[in-house]
Amino acid sequence: MQKIVDIVAGVTSGSLTASAVVEEHLARIKAREGEIHAFNLVTADQARADAEKIDADVRAGKKVGALAGVPIALKDNMCTRGVETTCSSKILQGWKPPYDATVVTKLRDAGAVFVGKTNLDEFAMGSSTENSAFGPTKNPLDTSRVPGGSSGGSAAAVSAGFAAASLGSDTGGSIRQPAALCGVVGVKPTYGTVSRYGLVAFASSLDQIGPFTSDVRDAATLLEVISGHDPMDSTSIPQDATSLVSVLDHGVAGMRIGRVTDLPDGCEPDVLERLEAAFDALRKAGATIVDVKLPSIQYCLTAYYLIAPAEASSNLARYDGVRYGNRVDAADLNAMYAATREAGFGEEVKRRIMLGTYALSAGYYDAYYGKALKVRRLISDDFARAYEKTDVILTPTSPSVAFKFGSKTDNPLAMYLCDVFTIPTNLAGHPAMSVPFGTGADNMPVGVQVLATTLGEQAMFKVAAELERSL
Amino acid sequence: MSEVSALPNGWQLVVGLEVHVELATKTKMFSASANRFGDEPNTNIDPVTLGLPGALPVLNKHAIELAMRIGLALNCKVQPCTFHRKNYFYPDLPKAYQITQYDHPLNVDGFLMLPGDVRIGVERAHLEEDTGKSTHFGGSSGRIHGSDYSLIDFNRAGVPLVEIVSRPDIRTSEQARQYVAELRSILLAVGASDAKMEEGSMRCDVNVSVHKPDTPFGTRCEIKNVNSIRSVGRAIDYEARRQVDLIEGGGTIRQETRHWDDATGRTETLRTKEDADDYRYFLEPDLVPLVPDQSWIDAVRSALPKLPAARRQTLAELCGVDKDGESALVVVERGQDGYVAAVVAAGGDPRRAVIYVQQAFAEQGANPKVPAKDLAALTILERDSKVTSTQAKTLLTDLIEAGGGDVATMASKRGFEALDTSAVEAMVDAAIAAEPGAWQKYCSGEEKALGALVGAIMKASKGKADGKVITALLQAKRP
Numbered sequence: 036m037q038k039i040v041d042i043v044a045g046v047t048s049g050s051l052t053a054s055a056v057v058e059e060h061l062a063r064i065k066a067r068e069g070e071i072h073a074f075n076l077v078t079a080d081q082a083r084a085d086a087e088k089i090d091a092d093v094r095a096g097k098k099v100g101a102l103a104g105v106p107i108a109l110k111d112n113m114c115t116r117g118v119e120t121t122c123s124s125k126i127l128q129g130w131k132p133p134y135d136a137t138v139v140t141k142l143r144d145a146g147a148v149f150v151g152k153t154n155l156d157e158f159a160m161g162s163s164t165e166n167s168a169f170g171p172t173k174n175p176l177d178t179s180r181v182p183g184g185s186s187g188g189s190a191a192a193v194s195a196g197f198a199a200a201s202l203g204s205d206t207g208g209s210i211r212q213p214a215a216l217c218g219v220v221g222v223k224p225t226y227g228t229v230s231r232y233g234l235v236a237f238a239s240s241l242d243q244i245g246p247f248t249s250d251v252r253d254a255a256t257l258l259e260v261i262s263g264h265d266p267m268d269s270t271s272i273p274q275d276a277t278s279l280v281s282v283l284d285h286g287v288a289g290m291r292i293g294r295v296t297d298l299p300d301g302c303e304p305d306v307l308e309r310l311e312a313a314f315d316a317l318r319k320a321g322a323t324i325v326d327v328k329l330p331s332i333q334y335c336l337t338a339y340y341l342i343a344p345a346e347a348s349s350n351l352a353r354y355d356g357v358r359y360g361n362r363v364d365a366a367d368l369n370a371m372y373a374a375t376r377e378a379g380f381g382e383e384v385k386r387r388i389m390l391g392t393y394a395l396s397a398g399y400y401d402a403y404y405g406k407a408l409k410v411r412r413l414i415s416d417d418f419a420r421a422y423e424k425t426d427v428i429l430t431p432t433s434p435s436v437a438f439k440f441g442s443k444t445d446n447p448l449a450m451y452l453c454d455v456f457t458i459p460t461n462l463a464g465h466p467a468m469s470v471p472f473g474t475g476a477d478n479m480p481v482g483v484q485v486l487a488t489t490l491g492e493q494a495m496f497k498v499a500a501e502l503e504r505s506l
Numbered sequence: 507m508s509e510v511s512a513l514p515n516g517w518q519l520v521v522g523l524e525v526h527v528e529l530a531t532k533t534k535m536f537s538a539s540a541n542r543f544g545d546e547p548n549t550n551i552d553p554v555t556l557g558l559p560g561a562l563p564v565l566n567k568h569a570i571e572l573a574m575r576i577g578l579a580l581n582c583k584v585q586p587c588t589f590h591r592k593n594y595f596y597p598d599l600p601k602a603y604q605i606t607q608y609d610h611p612l613n614v615d616g617f618l619m620l621p622g623d624v625r626i627g628v629e630r631a632h633l634e635e636d637t638g639k640s641t642h643f644g645g646s647s648g649r650i651h652g653s654d655y656s657l658i659d660f661n662r663a664g665v666p667l668v669e670i671v672s673r674p675d676i677r678t679s680e681q682a683r684q685y686v687a688e689l690r691s692i693l694l695a696v697g698a699s700d701a702k703m704e705e706g707s708m709r710c711d712v713n714v715s716v717h718k719p720d721t722p723f724g725t726r727c728e729i730k731n732v733n734s735i736r737s738v739g740r741a742i743d744y745e746a747r748r749q750v751d752l753i754e755g756g757g758t759i760r761q762e763t764r765h766w767d768d769a770t771g772r773t774e775t776l777r778t779k780e781d782a783d784d785y786r787y788f789l790e791p792d793l794v795p796l797v798p799d800q801s802w803i804d805a806v807r808s809a810l811p812k813l814p815a816a817r818r819q820t821l822a823e824l825c826g827v828d829k830d831g832e833s834a835l836v837v838v839e840r841g842q843d844g845y846v847a848a849v850v851a852a853g854g855d856p857r858r859a860v861i862y863v864q865q866a867f868a869e870q871g872a873n874p875k876v877p878a879k880d881l882a883a884l885t886i887l888e889r890d891s892k893v894t895s896t897q898a899k900t901l902l903t904d905l906i907e908a909g910g911g912d913v914a915t916m917a918s919k920r921g922f923e924a925l926d927t928s929a930v931e932a933m934v935d936a937a938i939a940a941e942p943g944a945w946q947k948y949c950s951g952e953e954k955a956l957g958a959l960v961g962a963i964m965k966a967s968k969g970k971a972d973g974k975v976i977t978a979l980l981q982a983k984r985p
Contacts, residue, residue, distance in 0.1 A: 114558075120559070127559070132560070133558075134558075231562060233560040235559040236560065239791035240791035268562050268564075269562065269563065269564050269794060270791075270792060270794065345788065346791060348786075349591055349788070352595065352601070352602030353557045353602050355597075355602060357597045358556055358600065395788055396784055397784040397786070400788075
């Protein structure tokens with residue numbers, strides 16, 4: 036499978052055509068997509084047309100972008116003008132946005148070729164893609180297992196070679212966890228570095244878009260393209276994209292790597308073994324391991340499962356059948372609202388809307404949502420103290436390797452525990468990425484998570500690059 | 507001050523007003539669609555306006571500036587502020603939440619002065635966005651109940667609003683009307699809004715309760731659909747009476763929202779507190795706190811124009827009229843106080859200048875065509891008794907029709923002249939002698955006899971004797 040860097044170099048120099056590249060990827064899709072179901076929609080015709088345009092520009096000597104000819108898949112919660120965007124929900128089935136998300140425009144301007152919209156847990160709520168209204172995605176490495184979620188389709192697309200890279204969204208781990216489970220690189224950047232305009236909101240103060248790629252260099256390349264201030268997003272940090280590719284070869288000599296001594300229980304031994312191996316590799320490369328404590332980490336899961344559903348209950352209230360989406364007619368207004376949302380939303384979405392509404396309701400706000408916001412502040416303070424002593428922190432990404440379909444669907448709480456190591460980052464607004472680091476049980480991939488402080492992407496990528504080199 | 511809404515049996519009225527004002531910005535509060543009344547439905551819309559998936563709000567800087575102008579004109583403190591979501595379901599609310607301000611609004615703790623130096627507190631004036639407009643078809647009332655279908659125009663959705671909340675300091679329906687009128691003139695003066703109640707760019711909700719003095723305030727009812735200044739007074743008068751009658755009849759006031767029906771002149775229940783929504787307010791995560799820096803606030807403050815109250819004060823001092831009186835109110839409202847000052851500067855008699863302008867310049871706008879010096883000359887003619895007041899009125903009309911002119915010449919052309927005081931006195935003495943009966947009646951206290959005497963003398967003088975002069979002489983001569 037080809038790297039972004041190689042594709043761009045080839046296409047720009049003319050030694051490769053974008054059309055040939057896209058055909059290769061479309062062939063892999065044709066061969067295995069029926070089995071994997073990474074996509075809600077494969078946009079083959081559009082991809083071929085995009086590729087042809089790039090090739091024509093190259094032939095004409097015109098300048099092409101930093102991602103010229105790169106086949107990219109987009110999670111189906113990012114608005115693509117004129118192309119169905121469903122969030123894997125029945126309520127938006129058939130809906131075509133009249134506008135592009137900012138990241139889509141940036142990719143388009145950079146010459147990327149879109150191969151399709153990928154499957155996800157409905158409205159990005161889940162950790163296995165089993166909550167999709169259109170059927171789950173299978174893990175390409177073992178189709179009896181989940182690819183993770185909520186960006187399961189995007190992770191699988193890169194893992195199976197359907198796209199050279201993909202975009203996902205991460206609210207509590209929805210890029211990093213599927214990346215770990217599918218053996219690819221997945222990055223959640225600092226909150227505010229990548230525009231959310233056009234990303235269908237789940238939890239506004241937590242959501243971030245980020246890349247899935249097959250290696251660290253590709254992730255850095257893609258992230259540089261999609262980052263940067265966007266005036267259409269008021270939470271967008273007012274600065275340009277940070278240079279990341281340039282630091283990849285710096286190594287980690289003299290860097291401090293944090294080990295969390297009060298990590299929550301529940302991590303499988305095979306995963307912990309890979310984490311230890313990661314610490315060893317970094318030590319050998321000249322880094323120092325430092326113990327850090329994050330006392331509030333034990334409250335993060337609970338705080339998240341109050342804050343995220345609360346914001347979601349508000350963000351998803353707009354799906355009322357009035358202006359867009361699928362409506363179920365009824366005798367009067369309230370009956371129409373109820374029938375539309377009953378039919379349109381899946382179980383987990385309904386569960387979180389109810390949880391969130393409850394947490395915000397009069398008489399309960401202070402005890403639940405108000406308290407959760409305080410925990411959020413506590414974890415930020417814990418991280419701030421930790422980052423005085425260390426440059427990055429290393430943890431497992433997921434407590435286990437990819438699990439079997441149906442093994443966690445009986446108990447929502449069991450599913451929620453998948454996010455125990457990824458959630459704290461979202462609460463603090465920090466960056467974190469998952470790097471494949473060998474295999475664990477049943478020969479399934481294990482990901483190691485590198486965490487950094489706000490706008491600490493350079494330190495994070497240096498360590499990730501070193502980990503990748505050490506394999 | 508006449509107590510138009512005086513309640514019986516010592517009941518006292520308590521009123522608070524919530525006024526929503528649409529700001530005169532080019533574009534909407536959170537998106538770049540046009541903010542314009544009267545366009546084809548659903549033409550000023552965009553992903554943010556419609557609450558499409560993935561859309562995000564971006565603050566309109568000019569809306570903030572106009573909101574600050576309002577706050578500063580109402581003597582508020584401008585402070586760092588945040589935005590909250592107010593969540594409820596209704597088809598004209600595209601996101602199913604309104605972005606508004608909750609516990610940290612932009613402007614707080616101000617006040618508005620009413621005539622008679624009555625101070626009404628302004629609790630807050632905050633920013634929020636307007637909803638779309640629903641029209642219901644098929645029912646008999648035009649409201650949603652009983653309708654067959656509804657159409658929604660989202661042109662208005664997202665239009666910037668400032669909500670101005672008064673403290674419950676208002677005690678009469680007249681004060682309430684004055685508050686709304688004064689607020690409106692302030693909004694116009696600072697250019698924040700065209701404040702047209704008939705177009706919905708200014709909307710009032712009225713909160714009414716009653717109590718006996720030295721007891722806690724009673725339960726209040728909120729009244730909606732009050733669409734004119736006149737209706738504000740009528741709705742308050744009706745509602746206050748309804749509450750008093752209910753309490754005196756042994757009932758209790760239920761805290762509720764009521765609908766004012768202008769045609770029937772009554773309020774009726776819209777929804778009770780039990781039906782009320784729990785809005786589940788929480789901090790808007792798509793926006794960051796707004797912290798206007800001090801230099802911006804200072805710049806807005808110093809750019810504020812002279813406000814109507816200050817202009818009425820200046821006019822009152824210049825012309826010797828009551829700052830809360832009709833002439834000051836009307837002349838400043840029309841923007842003609844500057845013109846009056848120019849007439850005075852041109853040597854005109856101040857009192858006459860303001861009265862002439864009040865009485866005859868209703869159609870003239872802020873820049874009357876009659877040159878200030880010409881009007882000044884007319885005031886002096888009358889002051890010096892060169893023409894009678896009746897003659898002066900005629901000349902005023904002539905001046906306005908002609909758009910100016912030399913009043914002395916115009917007076918001559920008409921053959922106007924006023925007899926001087928001694929000549930008038932001679933005519934008065936002659937009339938007293940000629941009508942001893944009428945004179946006797948007047949001297950013994952019959953005021954009506956005065957009018958007859960004055961009329962007779964004016965007629966005899968062929969209009970050259972000034973009625974005011976005659977009256978003054980007769981009054982002086984009465985023992």
